[in-house]
Amino acid sequence: MKKPLLGEGNVGGTGENVELVTVPALGAEWSKNELYSQTRRAKQEARREKRGKMWREWNRDQRGCCGVGWMTKRMLVVVTFAFLAALGVTLYFVIPRAPNFSFPSDTVFLADESTVGFSRTPANFSFTGDIRMIADASNSWLPVHFNHLEITVLDMNTNKKIGTGNWKDKTIGRKGLHYLSLPVDFSYSAVNATDSTWSGMYNACGHRWTGTERPDLSFRVTLKMNIRGLVGKPTVSRLATDLECPFELPSNSV
Structure with missing residues (x-):
């Protein structure tokens, strides 16, 4: 008589073979830190920390401003000064004057x-x-x-x-x-x-x-x-x- 293979079985004596499925074991429960990291408060703190880090890096001329890599603090000062100077020269010529x-x-x-x-x-x-x-x-x-x-x-x-x-x-x-x-x-x-x-x-x-x-x-x-x-x-x-x-x-x- 042929023995049933591993993972196969006979149901109700009908002679039909049924495939057995192995259910994976449940993982370990989430820790308190993992649960807290999913809360709104934790996400707000993470965003504040990220903004603070970006500000400190920009203030030390280590990153650009508004996603522009070259717009460091020093470069922003140079660009602002150049813009104001150009604006002043333009206004000097285009603003009418009282005679x-x-x-x-x-x-x-x-x-x-x-x-x-x-x-x-x-x-x-x-x-x-x-x-x-x-x-x-x-x-x-x-x-x-x-x-x-x-x-x-x-x-x-x-x-x-x-x-x-x-x-x-x-x-x-x-x-x-x-x-x-x-x-x-x-x-x-x-x-x-x-x-x-x-x-x-x-x-x-x-x-x-x-x-x-x-x-x-x-x-x-x-x-x-x-x-x-x-x-x-x-x-x-x-x-x-x-x-x-x-x-x-x-x-x-x-």
Whole structure:
């Protein structure tokens, strides 16, 4: 009679051979350290330790920054300095600069005689005119574009506002001197004709009577600049003295 082979057996006397499977023995249980290493707290500690190690190595110039091998601490300082230097040079050339303003040596004050109106009761005057100025853009490497150039004219003797204007959406070239005619609406109202501002303008622009001399005018012109690309609104004031009124009132005026 044939003996059954190792790993084979007869089930229920049926004569069928069944393969026996050997089950491996269970391994040893996990230690406490192994179990702790799988917790969230342990993983956070491991990440902190890894970051600390990377920081110490970078601080000692032993590794790069942000995965870039050559970006050591010393190289980062060099790159940052070079970037800031290049940025400073670039901004020096591309940032617009506010021009300097002055008055020309000839005509400063112009007026449209067709718009002149003077009244004694109530005391007022109004007309349109121009203030001529020189814009010096020598320090600007780019053309200067004015979104707005707000003009305010004060009577320097009384410090009263007598004119306003807005020179807007205009561009002057870079470098050099530029002659500008800034439009101004002159207007002033007072209680009566004894007002110093009204009488000063009336006398300076009155009829040229024989044997009399008309007094000069003195203005303080303030310019508030809104320049494209420039942060803030630079403001400058200039004094214009010894100005002759550009028109003459008729002999029968007011």
